[in-house]
Amino acid sequence: MFKKLLGKQINIDTLSLEERVAIAKNEPIPAHVAIIMDGNGRWAKKRAMPRVAGHHEGMKTVRKVTRFASDLGIKVLTVYAFSTENWKRPKPEVDFLMRLPVEFLGSFLPEMMERNVRVEMIGDPSLLPAHTQKALFEAMEETKYNTGLILNFALNYGSRSEMVNAMKTMLQKVQDGQLTMQDITEECLTSHLMTAHLPEPDLLIRTSGEVRLSNFMLWQLAYTEFWFTDTLWPDFSEENLLKAVENYQKRNRRYGGL
Numbered sequence: 500m501f502k503k504l505l506g507k508q509i510n511i512d513t514l515s516l517e518e519r520v521a522i523a524k525n526e527p528i529p530a531h532v533a534i535i536m537d538g539n540g541r542w543a544k545k546r547a548m549p550r551v552a553g554h555h556e557g558m559k560t561v562r563k564v565t566r567f568a569s570d571l572g573i574k575v576l577t578v579y580a581f582s583t584e585n586w587k588r589p590k591p592e593v594d595f596l597m598r599l600p601v602e603f604l605g606s607f608l609p610e611m612m613e614r615n616v617r618v619e620m621i622g623d624p625s626l627l628p629a630h631t632q633k634a635l636f637e638a639m640e641e642t643k644y645n646t647g648l649i650l651n652f653a654l655n656y657g658s659r660s661e662m663v664n665a666m667k668t669m670l671q672k673v674q675d676g677q678l679t680m681q682d683i684t685e686e687c688l689t690s691h692l693m694t695a696h697l698p699e700p701d702l703l704i705r706t707s708g709e710v711r712l713s714n715f716m717l718w719q720l721a722y723t724e725f726w727f728t729d730t731l732w733p734d735f736s737e738e739n740l741l742k743a744v745e746n747y748q749k750r751n752r753r754y755g756g757l
């Protein structure tokens with residue numbers, strides 16, 4: 500890929516990762532990157548390993564990508580870790596998945612503190628097992644004053660139920676006289692979503708060649724740039740994230756305008 504640098508055309512594919520990071524940092528870095536982390540089961544199947552091996556490897560990729568996103572200066576990284584539809588999977592697989600937050604936080608929390616990373620979540624935690632909730636709430640409590648990258652886990656999250664809940668709250672406020680019909684605007688609905696305190700995603704990445712949203716942040720992604728890759732999530736690397744950011748920086752976002 501060619502980039503204009505200091506009046507010269509540079510073939511950045513010939514540069515090192517570090518050199519490309521330095522160049523990328525001279526242009527707007529997407530403040531909020533959202534990732535649908537697909538391909539874990541396929542990764543395991545290709546290696547004749549159980550599906551859970553792919554999930555476990557995928558968890559290590561979350562750690563790797565978090566480090567790199569923090570180094571790049573990304574402000575918010577939202578990762579779709581467990582959807583409301585995932586409860587339909589076999590119980591042993593769900594049980595394994597529900598232990599990943601415990602393992603991840605147990606091993607990575609000290610480094611996240613050093614890196615000033617804040618752990619947040621979107622979704623309904625009430626259905627998560629007690630050990631998962633405990634690990635999550637402790638990590639959110641311990642990191643709540645950190646001002647660096649926000650690592651935002653979408654857990655037991657579904658966009659349609661998020662929007663229905665927002666509408667119900669707004670309707671209740673209209674009934675209670677706290678809101679009028681004129682108050683019901685796009686901004687009002689946005690402020691009632693779980694992501695109200697976050698900027699909308701600038702870049703959405705989906706791995707493993709799937710090209711669909713799977714009930715993920717449907718409202719919030721209205722003006723987001725999408726980047727799809729055939730790479731399976733466990734194989735996703737700093738190189739892949741940098742490629743997505745470099746591609747993002749080549750696009751001129753119009754937000755519906757000309």
Ligand SMILES: Cc1cc(N2CCCCCC2)n2ncc(-c3ccc(F)cc3)c2n1
Nearest residue numbers: 536554557558561580581596599600603652
């Ligand atoms: C359910 C689930 C699945 C999960 N996968 C690994 C990544 C690929 C996608 C599915 C499997 N990962 N990876 C990290 C977490 C996690 C969640 C919350 C938290 F506070 C800390 C870590 C996680 N949670």
